Amino acid sequence: MPTITTSDNVEIFYKDWGSGQPVVFSHGWPLSSDDWDAQMMFFLERGYRVVAHDRRGHGRSEQVSDGHDMDHYADDLAAVVEALDLSDAIHVGHSTGGGEVVRYLARHGEERAAKAVLISSVPPIMVKTDDHPGGIEKSFFDDVQVQVATRRADFFRTFAEGPFYGYNRPGATPSEGIIANWWRQGMIGGAKAHYDGVVAFSQTDFSDDLRGVNIPTLVLHGEDDQVVPYQNAGVLSAKLLPNGTLKTYPGFPHGMPTTEAATINADLLEFFRS
Template structure:
């Protein structure tokens, strides 16, 4: 399997298919590069080089105990882009991966980056603070950690079968295959990485990162997102970005890259080619 080794000795698994302008995909918590199957195949068939990695502690990457924070996530992504010597890359991040992309660009600069897109993404800040009154109370995320520690297999099953894809909404038609694939990806990773990752995605404030970015960024978010509520995320991120465009999807769930792949892929392609 293709891997790189980071400066702190972590093996990061990645996929690298095709030729052309590179598109780099950063996945959500607690998943893996496999969550981008629908996008990787689509953009490969449209003449792009597609790259996706498993975040440290996730998927096929090393299940280390430490470094499960946005600084390490961004540095690991930078190590990958440097190893592959990527230029003019488009970075696409979903959920936690959206935070990773934003932090990577702000922390490591734009010399290798052409554009970015963040989908159902956690920036600017998920947790409620005096400066972010619209955020979710810290108790919510403490509860996630408690449920994970008590039995993550059941916890992951419930997330996938319920709010992640909007399968708990009236009239929804849950896909058992999609639910099982989410659970499979989650259980491939390490419990410690996923436990710490809850703090990373919920308590990292990306406000200053967003302000630093000058490349075009497409902010894509469903207004029925039950994981990262719309009002306290996408519109705020788009305002903070110097060159941000907000695209709102009526009724789309958090997992829209999977359940609404045809729409998301077409809009991403139009943005990248614009």
């Protein structure tokens, strides 16, 4: 398997297909680069070089016990970009991956980047704080950690067949294949990485990171996102970005890159070519 080794000796699995302008994908919690199949195949066929990695502790990357925080996530992404010598790259992040992209650009600069896209992403901050009263109570994320530590397999199945793809909504038609694939990706990763990752994606404040991202950034968010409510995420992120553009989708769920791939891919392609 293709891997790179980070400065703290963690092996990170990656995919690197095709040639042309690089599009670099950062996946959500608790998944892997496989969650980008619909996007990687679409853009590969349209002449782009598509790159995606499994976050440390996730997928086929090494299951280490520490470093499950946004700074390490950003540094691992930078290690992939540098090892593959990517330039003029378009960075696309979903959910936690959107936070990873924003922290990477703020921490490592924009010299190798051309554009960015945040899809259903966690910035500016998910947890409720004095400065962010519209956030989600910390007790909710504490419970998620309990579920991960004590009944991860059952919890992941329920999450995939419920709010992640909006399959709990009246009239929804659940896809067993999509649900099973989500569960498969999650269970390949490490419980410790997933447990610590809850704090990383919920408690990290990306407000200053967003203010420092100057490249064109497209913010996409579903208006029926039950995981990262769009009013306190996508809407606020777009306002903080100096060069941000917001597009929302009525009725679309958190996992819209999969369930609504045709629409999302078309909008991404238009942004890439603009």
